Each structure stands twice: as structure tokens, then as C-alpha cells.
Amino acid sequence: MRISELSRRSGVPTATIKYYLREGLLPPGRPTAATQAEYDEHHVRRLRLIRALIGVRGLSVSAARNVLDAMSEGETDTHSMLGLVFGLSTSAKPGEEPGEPESCAPGDSEAGALLTEMGWSTTEHNPARHVIDETLQTLRSLGVDYDWRSLVPYARLAEQTAALDLDQLQAPLDPIEKAERAVLLTFLLEPALLALRRLAQEAESQARYGT
């Protein structure tokens, strides 16, 4: 299909599609003339995913590109592919690549101590480790008596959440489909999981203190 048809099918304006092509978020079509290219269903699906990451999840163009790059690395080993997706930072800067996976050296940070306690094997480069450390530091600077031990009960619930996530990737999917599903469940469910917590907090507060 031409770019105009791709625009109609995906609901994304032509100018925006051209921008995504320039930025490398969308792979180029098959050239049919000096200024024309042919696009296919793969492009329609990719455009919807880009719109979900940028429009719904609020990712920057460079963060969205990191996610899409990880999906396209053609990893056929499920764990390596999932590691790429789960280890992605949504705030990664352009050109900032995740390092080589190294074995976890626990104990060098509060996140490390928590990982050891939980028996979790993760890579050093997972940016989630820094988020844990930063959050604990911020809470303490505000006078909340919190350390990694305070997060252990939350970590046990996160473990059950992750098991639910992984269960949904058990279906017989090809590696690219599995990567796409992992991206969708990891990134797009995040706002919904936080929303569920807010609703549950309100319900729990009503149950404990309501009249």
C-alpha cells in the first residue's frame, strides 16, 4: 500500500509517518519509484505500537526507539529477548545502550541487598535497580524510616505479578510476536497496575475507615 493508505489504515497522519521513518522508528517501505514506497501489514501494526508507546504511555521518541530496537534484535532465545525488553529504561537517552549482561553483584546497593534476599537473578544493567535506590534515598530525605527491608513484602507481590506476566507469554508465539507481547504487557499495563493500586487503596480505606 502507498503511504496515504498506510495513514488511513493506521489513523496516523502522513507527516507523522514520515517523521517516524526519518527517526528510524518505522522501517522503510519497499521502494517502487524515486519518491514512492510500498508498505505492508507489518507497517500498520508497527505504527499502532508506536502510537501506543508514545501517545498512550507518553514515551519519548528515543525511548520508544529503544523499545522497538530491542524487539527487532531477532533474539530467538526467549530469555535473552525478554531480558532485553524487561531491562529497558523508559527514560533511556538516545545512544545510551544497555551494557552487556553481567552476573549480579549483590550487596553493593540497597537494591542488591533486596535482590539477594529475594533470590532474584538479574543483570547489573537493569535500570530498575537505580530506581529502587533512588526511591529509598528520597523517602528517607523526607523523614520516612524506610530501607530495602521495607520493600520485601512489595517484592513478594511483584514476584506474583511477574509470574502472571510470564504466564501470558507461554502461548506458542514466534519470537517477534513474543517480544511484541512482552512490550505490550510490560509498558502498557504499567499505568493500569498503578490505577488498580489507587482503586484498591480507596476501597481498602473505605473498608477500614468508611462509615
Next chain:
Amino acid sequence: MRISELSRRSGVPTATIKYYLREGLLPPGRPTAATQAEYDEHHVRRLRLIRALIGVRGLSVSAARNVLDAMSEGETDTHSMLGLVFGLSTSAKPGEEPGEPESCAPGDSEAGALLTEMGWSTTEHNPARHVIDETLQTLRSLGVDYDWRSLVPYARLAEQTAALDLDQLQAPLDPIEKAERAVLLTFLLEPALLALRRLAQEAESQARYGT
């Protein structure tokens, strides 16, 4: 203390403090001269909280003001106060007030169906309901076969997370301290909870598929 001392104590530049005063995020000090005011420990603590919401959590100034306003409404009834905090949208626009709490009218949305299934009593205005509906619509538009029933197992875990949250507000705190603690645990823990999920996903993937 003078504004210069407040700046030194909080680590926030004087110009930024003046901006927060103009925007109403920080209550004015006690005037001591035409161009001078006296600040106290309350201002130091409030400034640290503002920096945590804006700097760490990335909230806009208007979203941070909504959070701080909710804290300051002087609700002494714990449930009403917590309802204000938990029902806050971090993306609320300036001047956009949460409506009057109404009883939930379930079934009019997917979130409503989920709330009924869970037996959760929440207010209509809780913006988290829209987040649930939007997420489900987006996932379906991307070809993921998901409806509110798919979220029930996640909602059960959210219920346990909320119970952990509320347990930490049981301590004998005055209403303002309780509101501040609720804000800290609700907003500042959000990135850490998502980070725990990412780490748990990686560990679970390693356990299932790793070599």
C-alpha cells in the same frame, strides 16, 4: 529563618523558592518587613516534598499543587482525607477539581465491571477508572485479546499491595502527617513498584528460560 537560610536548609535555590511561592505550592512566610518574611521548619519540610514530587516523580507544577492542596484540606476524617489523596490524578489540569464523591455506579464501563467483581467501593471521580478503560481499549486495538476479566488476577494482587500501604498509615499520626505519609507512599513508591515488577520479570524469565 530568612529565605536565604530556607534555601540553604532545603537545597532549593532562592529563585525557585520564589517561584513556588508565586505558584502557591509553598505557603507564604510571616511578613517581617515590606520585602521580608520569616519561614519555619514547616517550609523546609514542604519544600523537600515539592522537590520529591516534581524532581523525583516528574509531576507538573499544577499536578503537584493538586496533591499538596489535597493534603492541606484539613480533613480530620481519615477516610475522606485518604480518598482525596488516592483519588488524585497526577495528570490533572490546572483548575480541574475532583468532583463530589458519588457512590460508584458499576457496569457502565469495564472498570465498573471489574470493581463490582472485586467488591471494591470507590468514588466515581477516581481517575484511575479511566486509566483502566483506556488501557484495555489500547491493548485490544493492538490485537491483544484482553478485557476486564484479564485484570482480575492483577486486581487481587493490587488489593494486597493496598493493604500493605494502609498498614503503614495505622501509626498514631496527626491528620496532616497521615496525609503526607499517604502522599509519599502513593506517589513516591510508584516508580519503585514498577521497578520491582521489572526485576521480578527478569528473575522469573531467568528461572523459566535461563540456562
